[in-house]
Amino acid sequence: MTDAPVIRVRGLVTRFGAATIHDGLDLDVRRGEILAIVGGSGTGKSVLLRTILGLKAPDGGTVEVLGKRLADLDPDARAPVLKRMGVLFQDGALFSAMTVAQNIRLPFNEHTRLDPKLVGQLIRVKLAMVGLPQDAGAKLPSELSGGMRKRAGLARAIALDPDVLFLDEPTAGLDPIGAAKFDSLIRDLQRSLALSVVMITHDVDTLGAIADRVAVLLDKKMVVGTLDEIRAHPHPWIREYFSGPRGRAALESRGH
Numbered sequence: 001m002t003d004a005p006v007i008r009v010r011g012l013v014t015r016f017g018a019a020t021i022h023d024g025l026d027l028d029v030r031r032g033e034i035l036a037i038v039g040g041s042g043t044g045k046s047v048l049l050r051t052i053l054g055l056k057a058p059d060g061g062t063v064e065v066l067g068k069r070l071a072d073l074d075p076d077a078r079a080p081v082l083k084r085m086g087v088l089f090q091d092g093a094l095f096s097a098m099t100v101a102q103n104i105r106l107p108f109n110e111h112t113r114l115d116p117k118l119v120g121q122l123i124r125v126k127l128a129m130v131g132l133p134q135d136a137g138a139k140l141p142s143e144l145s146g147g148m149r150k151r152a153g154l155a156r157a158i159a160l161d162p163d164v165l166f167l168d169e170p171t172a173g174l175d176p177i178g179a180a181k182f183d184s185l186i187r188d189l190q191r192s193l194a195l196s197v198v199m200i201t202h203d204v205d206t207l208g209a210i211a212d213r214v215a216v217l218l219d220k221k222m223v224v225g226t227l228d229e230i231r232a233h234p235h236p237w238i239r240e241y242f243s244g245p246r247g248r249a250a251l252e253s254r255g256h
Contacts, residue, residue, distance in 0.1 A: 006031050006066055006164050006196045007052060013060030014047055021047055023220040025061070029164075034190055034197040035224075036207050039217030040237060045200045048217070049166060052198070053087065054078065066163060083111045086157035087166045093153060094141040100127075100152045101137035107159040126155040131185060147178045151185070158189065165190075167199035171206055183209045204242070 007029035014022040021044035029035050039045050050056045052063055054070030062069060068081050094103045101123050108119045127137055130151040141149050150170065157165060170186065171179035187210045190197050201207065207214055207227055215224045218235055225233070231242050 003031070004067065005029055007198065008064040009052070009061070011061030012048075012051065012058055012063065014044060014051060014056070015059045020220060022217075025217075025220065025222050027215060027222050027224065029196060029198055030213075031196055032190075032194060033212040034187070034199070034210050035213050035215055036211035037198065037200045037215045037217065038202065038207070038241070043217040044220075045217060046168065049168060049198070049200060053085065053166065054082075079111065083107075083160055084163045085166065086160070086162035086164070088150070088153045088157045088168065088170060090169050090172055094149060094156070096141055099138055099140055100132075100144070100155075103141070103152065104137070104156045104159055107156065111160060122159070123155075126159055129158065129189065130155045146173050147182065150174070150182060154185070154189075158193065158195075161193060162195070164196045164198065167197065167201075169200055169202065171201065171203050176205070179203065179205060180209070186210060 005028040007027070009025060009027040012022050012025040012027075013020065014025075025048070037045055037048065047056065051058055052065060054063075054065075057071050063071065066081055066084055070078055070081060073081070094100070095106075101120075104123045104126055105119055108114055108122070112119075114122075123137060124134055127134060132148060132151050132155065136144065136148065136152065141152065144152060154170075167186070171182050174182060183206050186197065186199075189195060190210075199206075211227060213224060214227055214230045215222050216230060216233075216235075216238060218237060223230065223233060223235070223238075230238060233239075
């Protein structure tokens with residue numbers, strides 16, 4: 001096993017017209033960690049995620065994922081790298097006209113030539129891994145609750161046993177009990193599959209429950225540390241974020 005980061009961002013610049021969103025941003029994601037990205041509205045959390053995924057080219061600086069710069073690769077060279085990454089977008093982002101099983105089958109169809117019967121068996125395994133009943137595979141996303149749709153989207157994200165899993169607001173829209181169960185599921189999958197996890201979240205409960213490190217987007221750059229290190233940072237936004245009623249309650253419940 002190498003100690004090289006699975007994601008390495010250096011001097012990232014992101015612009016939209018005359019607006020600069022990121023200006024000299026640096027970030028390392030360590031192998032086997034859960035890194036939570038937080039920040040105020042408009043700080044570019046989702047833009048950063050899309051840039052790391054290669055969906056947006058950097059306006060400056062470099063982004064390496066699993067040792068490769070996606071921006072420098074042609075589509076054929078990108079495919080093996082993309083196969084090693086799984087993504088869960090908000091609310092699962094499932095195709096509404098397809099069943100859950102058909103949604104999970106998509107990565108297999110795109111990246112493998114496995115026998116359809118074997119793929120069917122693997123789909124059943126993935127459903128079980130995310131805590132969904134087997135009959136959920138035959139249902140349309142509209143027939144599932146919000147929490148079940150997230151689990152179905154997670155099953156699709158881990159279909160090909162990725163090295164890196166990206167999560168965009170994974171607990172948004174869930175009640176506190178459902179959110180806590182989803183946090184536990186993410187931690188269990190991270191351990192059992194040896195995943196490196198990058199998640200955008202605003203949920204202080206999630207930070208206290210499963211994040212190994214926290215990365216805060218501040219002033220177009222990134223401040224990274226353990227939860228205790230971040231809480232001790234003097235920046236006004238951080239102090240307000242963690243000193244509010246929800247922040248205090250979440251941290252006190254976990255002994256911070």
